[in-house]
Amino acid sequence: AKVKNEGYVPRHAVRSMTPDELAFRLVDRDPRTRVFDLRDEAARAAHPMPGATPVPAAAILEKQWQAEFGSRHVRKILIAATEDEARFSAYLLGEAGYENLAILAGGYESFERTILANTAGAADEGRYAPDVARFRRQAQATLLERIRLEREAPSAPRAAPKTVKGGC
Numbered sequence: 757a758k759v760k761n762e763g764y765v766p767r768h769a770v771r772s773m774t775p776d777e778l779a780f781r782l783v784d785r786d787p788r789t790r791v792f793d794l795r796d797e798a799a800r801a802a803h804p805m806p807g808a809t810p811v812p813a814a815a816i817l818e819k820q821w822q823a824e825f826g827s828r829h830v831r832k833i834l835i836a837a838t839e840d841e842a843r844f845s846a847y848l849l850g851e852a853g854y855e856n857l858a859i860l861a862g863g864y865e866s867f868e869r870t871i872l873a874n875t876a877g878a879a880d881e882g883r884y885a886p887d888v889a890r891f892r893r894q895a896q897a898t899l900l901e902r903i904r905l906e907r908e909a910p911s912a913p914r915a916a917p918k919t920v921k922g923g924c
Contacts (some may be wrong), residue, residue, distance in 0.1 A: 770846040775870040778893040806902040
């Protein structure tokens with residue numbers, strides 16, 4: 757794919773989102789934000805991302821996901837094991853014409869360390885460090901509870917798309 761070529765310039769800018777900003781949007785349940793977890797099934801099961809729609813990274817361009825990624829006024833945040841994997845997927849989606857894409861800075865590990873485990877220090881935040889530390893504690897409690905509720909809730913299987921046969 758040309759997005760892997762050295763010197764590739766994307767058609768649309770792919771914004772990077774910090775773990776704190778993503779946590780705020782998740783806690784706030786922002787209706788204009790959708791989170792897509794591109795990690796493999798084992799990683800998602802072991803370390804779930806609250807409120808995320810699981811999408812196999814190899815299937816992001818398939819027909820069944822067109823409606824999910826096609827909403828122009830909804831920010832689509834891609835979560836992968838690494839930031840580079842998410843960026844590559846965002847470039848593919850951008851080449852396919854999708855807009856308003858963002859990736860999680862540092863990948864899932866950064867989010868887990870900063871918010872879910874709350875082991876990243878807030879000292880880098882300067883005079884706002886106490887506020888950031890308080891927010892991270894509150895976000896951690898809220899999001900861990902959401903993960904618990906999502907694990908306990910029965911999940912309906914996603915309907916497989918109909919196969920298109922024939923045509924011009």
